[in-house]
Amino acid sequence: MKKHLIFDLDGTLIDSAASILQCFALAFSSTGTPLLMPLTPDVIGPPLMETLKRLSGQQDDTLLKTLAEAFKHHYDNTGYLQSVVFKGVPAMLQQLNDQGYACYIATNKRFFPTEKIIAHLGWQPLFKGVYALDFFKPAVSTKAEMIARVVKDHALPVAECVYIGDRLEDGQSADANHMAFTLVSWGYAGDVGLRAPHWHVCADVDALPTVIATLAEKTAHDD
Structure with a gap:
């Protein structure tokens, strides 16, 4: 699950x-x-x-x-x-929270402005934790390391986790942690053509909860 x-x-x-x-x-x-x-x-x-x-x-x-x-x-x-929220994202995040998912952020953006953006948008209740490379002391050097620290700090079973991002680096970072990955193609560099075959793809914000639910069902079936 x-x-x-x-x-x-x-x-x-x-x-x-x-x-x-x-x-x-x-x-x-x-x-x-x-x-x-x-x-x-x-x-x-x-x-x-x-x-x-x-x-x-x-x-x-x-x-x-x-x-x-x-x-x-x-x-x-x-x-x-001046950050703009992609259309449908607040409702999507609320839906995932209402469905019982625990949500986190792990970003290459520095922690200080990340925290300010989350506060500005009123998103604090939607996330269990917000992480950036420089959140850790000393700072970690890669997104893969950051994801590993999130998993460790919250004692998360990797088999129960999904990383969700818009870049190939995001998928590679998830792979480095043996974690499922969903590539969203509404972002900056959702290059579906270069994705790894085992990655999942979502082209529409509103469809993401369904994609996540499908992953959960597949995992339960495999188990």
């Missing part, structure tokens, strides 16, 4: 592309740093420092820290408020 649902955030529950890209643009312009590549939604998803290295083409720690601080200043004060 699948009882525990771990969600990615950006591209899965919320669309924060416009605000994130705007804050990247402000970070680069305010520091006078040239952008190596266009600011398009496909740059969103990896951890902040990794993205800044890619956008700047630089490895200099001082420059990257300056860019990071500029981005954080813009995003943490006003940018996070």
Whole structure:
């Protein structure tokens, strides 16, 4: 039985592309740093420092820290408020809670703005825990490690868990933990064509509870 649902955030529950890209643009312009590549939604998803290295083409720690601080200043004060919830997500999350699923968030976004977004949206009652790479001290380095810590901290049986995200990295992170994965294709990079054959796919927010229920029934049947 699948009882525990771990969600990615950006591209899965919320669309924060416009605000994130705007804050990247402000970070680069305010520091006078040239952008190596266009600011398009496909740059969103990896951890902040990794993205800044890619956008700047630089490895200099001082420059990257300056860019990071500029981005954080813009995003943490006003940018996070511009996050848009995908249509149908609040009702879907409430339905899953009402059906008895325990929901968690595990995101590459930093914990500070993640917590602010969850509070701003009034979603605290819907999640048993909210996790980011830098939630842990010391910070974990990959999403796979983060998912493993969520499982460990809550003593969750992996066979009862599903990770839900919109990127191939999300599925690979679930695989690393031997966890079921559902790829949602309404997000930033739901590349269904490149998915692993054992992953499940959901193209519609309203259909996700049915997909999860089907997984639960399949697991019960297999048992």
